[in-house]
Amino acid sequence: MEFDKITASRRGFLGLAGAGGAALALGAGGAQAAKVRTNARILILGAGAGGAAIANRLTDRLEGAQITVLDGKQEHWYQPGFTLIAAGLRPASYAQSSITGWLPRGVNFVNEYAAELDPEANRVTTTGGQQIDYDYLIVSTGLVLDWDGIEGFDLSLVGPEHGISAHYAGPDYAETSWRALDKFTDEGGVGMFGRPATEMKCAGAPVKICFLGEDIATTKGNRDRCEFIYNAQAPNLFGVPVIHHRVRQIMDERDITYRYNHVLKAIDPGAKTATYATPDGDVTDRWDFINVVPPQRAPQVIRDSGLSWADRWVDQGWIEVDMQTLRHARYSNVFGIGDINGVPKGKTAASVKFHLPVVEDHLVSEIAGQEATRMYDGYTSCPLITRVGRAMLVEFDYQDNLTPSFPGLIAPLEELWISWLMKEVALKATYNAMLRGRA
Amino acid sequence: MEEFSLMTILAVFEEMFGRGLFWAMVAVAVAITAAWIYVLIRDRSMSMRKFLLAQLSMPIGGIAAVWFVLLITNSGLRDIGGPIDWIVLLGVFVAGAIGFAILVYVVQSLVRGRPVDS
Numbered sequence: 001m002e003f004d005k006i007t008a009s010r011r012g013f014l015g016l017a018g019a020g021g022a023a024l025a026l027g028a029g030g031a032q033a034a035k036v037r038t039n040a041r042i043l044i045l046g047a048g049a050g051g052a053a054i055a056n057r058l059t060d061r062l063e064g065a066q067i068t069v070l071d072g073k074q075e076h077w078y079q080p081g082f083t084l085i086a087a088g089l090r091p092a093s094y095a096q097s098s099i100t101g102w103l104p105r106g107v108n109f110v111n112e113y114a115a116e117l118d119p120e121a122n123r124v125t126t127t128g129g130q131q132i133d134y135d136y137l138i139v140s141t142g143l144v145l146d147w148d149g150i151e152g153f154d155l156s157l158v159g160p161e162h163g164i165s166a167h168y169a170g171p172d173y174a175e176t177s178w179r180a181l182d183k184f185t186d187e188g189g190v191g192m193f194g195r196p197a198t199e200m201k202c203a204g205a206p207v208k209i210c211f212l213g214e215d216i217a218t219t220k221g222n223r224d225r226c227e228f229i230y231n232a233q234a235p236n237l238f239g240v241p242v243i244h245h246r247v248r249q250i251m252d253e254r255d256i257t258y259r260y261n262h263v264l265k266a267i268d269p270g271a272k273t274a275t276y277a278t279p280d281g282d283v284t285d286r287w288d289f290i291n292v293v294p295p296q297r298a299p300q301v302i303r304d305s306g307l308s309w310a311d312r313w314v315d316q317g318w319i320e321v322d323m324q325t326l327r328h329a330r331y332s333n334v335f336g337i338g339d340i341n342g343v344p345k346g347k348t349a350a351s352v353k354f355h356l357p358v359v360e361d362h363l364v365s366e367i368a369g370q371e372a373t374r375m376y377d378g379y380t381s382c383p384l385i386t387r388v389g390r391a392m393l394v395e396f397d398y399q400d401n402l403t404p405s406f407p408g409l410i411a412p413l414e415e416l417w418i419s420w421l422m423k424e425v426a427l428k429a430t431y432n433a434m435l436r437g438r439a
Numbered sequence: 440m441e442e443f444s445l446m447t448i449l450a451v452f453e454e455m456f457g458r459g460l461f462w463a464m465v466a467v468a469v470a471i472t473a474a475w476i477y478v479l480i481r482d483r484s485m486s487m488r489k490f491l492l493a494q495l496s497m498p499i500g501g502i503a504a505v506w507f508v509l510l511i512t513n514s515g516l517r518d519i520g521g522p523i524d525w526i527v528l529l530g531v532f533v534a535g536a537i538g539f540a541i542l543v544y545v546v547q548s549l550v551r552g553r554p555v556d557s
Contacts (some may be wrong), residue, residue, distance in 0.1 A: 089513055389518030410523055417514060417524040424512045429455035438450035 035063040036368045043134035045114055047071035049352045050140035050337030052102040056437030057360045059104040072113035080349050083205055085174035086167035087212040095171040102435045117305035119331045140337040141299050149295040151266035162269045165291040185217040188225025189288025197233040197263045198295040198316050201339050201347040204382040206293050214254055215387035231262035240400045246413045309342045318342030324375040326359050335359045346380030353434050354379050383423035391419040475541050478548035493544040500539020501532035
């Protein structure tokens with residue numbers, strides 16, 4: 001029953017580009033349940049995809065709750081759009097909007113960051129010195145990009161002048177990164193791609209930008225002047241074996257060189273070299289273009305709070321939540337949504353989409369004195385773009401099983417135009433609807 | 440609300456085009472359909488001459504719809520992969536063709552006015 005529901009809602013997330021008509025047959029959803037009355041103080045840390053969406057959902061479900069959202073940023077970033085920006089297909093503004101535009105009326109938005117979090121005292125102190133006490137805490141801070149983890153790298157180096165791309169850094173950097181990729185695919189040379197050894201958001205994105213770069217060079221007629229090298233941090237190109245083999249096959253077909261167990265540790269922008277840690281010692285290579293994806297970790301305030309796992313990901317600090325209920329293992333009034341969760345898979349917007357109903361159910365049920373039933377199965381998805389105009393709709397769960405939303409209709413490992421349509425047209429709209437608590 | 444529902448589809452389409460544009464497009468489609476029903480009732484018959492021209496114009500509407508979709512999605516016919524891609528493309532073509540045929544029929548009927556009974 002539970003998984004039937006999850007499958008249906010997965011169709012909701014992905015099924016809007018081409019199969020909308022068929023999906024309509026699934027029928028209209030049930031009427032909105034009556035609101036639960038409470039005076040609980042709920043604090044949401046972070047107003048990104050997870051924070052904004054859960055604020056909207058809880059506002060719809062609860063009557064009288066004091067909901068506070070704490071985030072020092074002004075701008076909301078649609079991060080799944082960064083790859084399109086870095087490939088010259090969208091401007092930076094495509095991923096930029098105001099945080100406050102996504103938050104529901106009636107919540108208290110504090111435009112500061114958390115400076116200190118004490119889960120024993122149920123209290124957060126903000127960077128402005130304000131103390132906020134809570135009954136329930138939802139941690140949706142996202143993660144931090146550890147640019148200092150790459151020796152010699154600085155964000156000021158990003159752009160065509162140095163041939164450096166860093167499209168994870170934000171919409172403006174993604175746009176500057178495109179100018180570097182554009183120049184590289186015009187002039188040719190050696191292009192380096194790869195990913196960090198830590199857990200990371202959207203593990204498909206470094207592969208996508210490599211495929212897009214190769215396709216753009218081909219379209220320009222400059223493919224023979226460009227060399228593409230993808231550096232994987234592990235002995236595979238993707239953590240899910242069946243997807244690894246498919247990506248390897250495409251890289252073989254398109255003459256993209258791949259190297260396993262190469263972790264970027266330093267770059268020299270003057271000499272245009274990169275140093276990789278490998279099992280056989282450090283290797284230094286020359287490049288004309290490099291896409292830098294840094295190590296990724298939990299924000300320091302979370303790592304200092306005692307919410308992180310003590311014995312897993314100790315250098316990264318993801319919080320210790322139950323992998324099915326997303327409730328904290330040691331503090332039962334704390335939940336996690338999105339990238340911050342210390343679960344085996346899925347730092348993606350699609351994972352956020354599936355974290356949301358689980359956290360909502362467990363929190364609202366507890367307030368209402370009922371038993372929660374929803375569980376998260378590790379589902380995540382990635383429209384793995386293979387070139388401008390085509391993508392593979394890759395979906396999988398904790399067990400590395402492929403979990404296609406449209407079995408028999410949209411093949412998960414086939415390069416399809418419809419999967420591109422979903423990424424290009426339907427995904428942002430669905431994401432926005434998710435933020436508003438409507439999808 | 441996490442189940443897939445008509446409301447979810449409407450929400451997504453509102454986000455895709457913007458609420459105003461989406462409902463404006465729905466209104467235009469409804470208006471053309473209503474005008475078509477109006478002229479059918481007014482004339483109390485289908486004019487085969489107008490219907491012929493409407494049918495002949497169908498490929499134009501179909502091709503225009505496919506061209507529009509490819510244009511706004513940064514893609515081309517070379518990207519069509521498996522069977523589902525052909526089905527979707529065909530669906531876009533058919534939708535454009537039918538919509539344009541209705542439009543052509545309605546415009547003829549409204550411009551030329553009510554036919555004189557022979």
